[in-house]
Amino acid sequence: MMGMLARAGAELTRRAEDADIIVVNTCSFIESAQQESVNTILEMAGHKTGGKAKKLVVAGCLVERFRDQIRKDIPEVDAVVGTGELENILAATGVAPPASTRSDSPFVVLPSRPEGDARAAQGRFSREKWAQESWTGAVGDLPNYLYDDATPRILATPGHMAYIKIAEGCDHPCTFCIIPQLRGQFRSRRFESVVAEADRLAQSGVREITLIGQDTTCYGEDFGLKDGLALLLEKLAAIEDLRWVRFLYAYPNKITGKLLETIAQHEKICSYMDVPLQHASASVLKRMKRGGGADVFLRSIAKMRRMVPDLTLRTSFIVGFPGETEKEFEELCDFVREAKFDWMGAFAYSDQDGADAYGLDKKLSPREIERRRKHLMGIQRQISKKKKKALVGREFDLLLEGESEETELLLEGRTAMHAPEIDGKVFVNDFPEEIEPHPGQFYRCQITEAHDYDLVAKIL
C-alpha cells in the first residue's frame, strides 16, 4: 500500500500528527490483536477530530472481519480496504482515481490447489454460515490478491533486511484459526517473481531476506511444483549480494528431506527452522485438526538436527485449547523438556467466533490458561538459559542493527540464530578501537555473556 501510494504521488510520514491522511493497517487474528487494532483506530481518530488529519482509512484483516461494524461504530473512518482489495487504497485515500480506471492491476487469480478445493467443499472458507449471526466482513468474497515483483514496494524495515511474502492464504483446517476466512485460499507467487524481487532488493542494499506466508512449506504446490520452497531457497542463495536467507512458519508434516538437505548445503540459507507445533498431545492436536503428537514430532526434530548441523529450532504452542486436561498439558510440558527448543513462544488460546473450536465445550477459564502459559514459559526459560550459556566463547557472524533499544551505551545485533523481531538479541559492549561499527554491516563476534534469552558479545 505504501508503494502504491508513493508511486501515485503521496508523501509518506511516520508521524501521525503530520499526516493529512492516516491509514491504519489492522490485524484480526485473535481477540487481543482486534482490541489493539481498534485502540489504534480510535487513537488515530483523535488526529482527525482534534488535529491536522482530514481522512482516516482502515485497512487489513479487521476489515475482512468487521467491515460494516467499523463503518457503523467509528464514524471518523472515511473508508475501509480489505486484504483482497489493496489497490483500492488509492481511491480510499483520494490519492489517485479508483482502481477500475487503471490498466496495471496487481490482482492475480491463480488456480487453487486440490486440497483447497476439498476444504472449500467442506465449508472451510465459507463466510455465509456466520453472516446471519456475527460475521460482518466481506461475505462470500474471499480475498485473492497477490502482489508481484512489479508491485511498487517501500520497505518498512531497516534497509539491510526485508520480508518477502511468497504465498498468501491457507488451506489447512486448524480448528482454532480464522486466517483462511480472512486471507483466502492458499496461492503461491510465481517463482520468477519472487526471485526478481529478491534480486532487486539485494541490489538496493538488502542483505537478509526472510520468506513469509501463512504456510511457506506449501510453496509451489498449487503450480504442481514439488519441493518448491527448497528450489526457491536454492535460487535465492545464488544471489551474490544476499548474505542470509531464511523462512518462517513451516508446517510440521511438510518438511521434506530435500528441504533439510538444501538448508544444510547452502551457507547463505540460515540453519534455522520455525515450526509452529501448537501442541504435543495427540488428542489435543486431533481436536485442533492438525495431527501429529510428541513421538512423531520428536522423531522429526531428531531428523532435522541430524540433517542440519547446528540447527536453531523455534516453535510456538497454544495452551488452554478447549478441553485440554491437566494430563494433556503435562504431556506438552514433558515434550518441551525433551525437545529443548532454542526459541519457543506460548500463546493463550483465544476463542474466535467463526473458528470451529468456538463451538467446542469444556472451555478453560482465562486464569487457568494463563497459569498454564506461565508454567510452560518457565520450563522453556530454564532450557533457554542453559542453551545460551553453552554459546559463551563461541564465534559468530553478527548483523549489527544499531544502538540498543534498552540503553544507548550498548549496540545490538543478531546472528543467524536470531530471526528478525521475534527472537532474543545480542548486545555488543566491546569492539576494537580501529572499528567504527555501522548498522547493517556484518562483523565477526565472540559471545562473552549469556542471559535467559539474550546474549552479550564483543566484536573481534
Ligand code: SF4
Ligand atoms: S496452518 Fe496456520 S494459518 Fe493455516 S489454518 Fe493452521 S494455524 Fe491457521
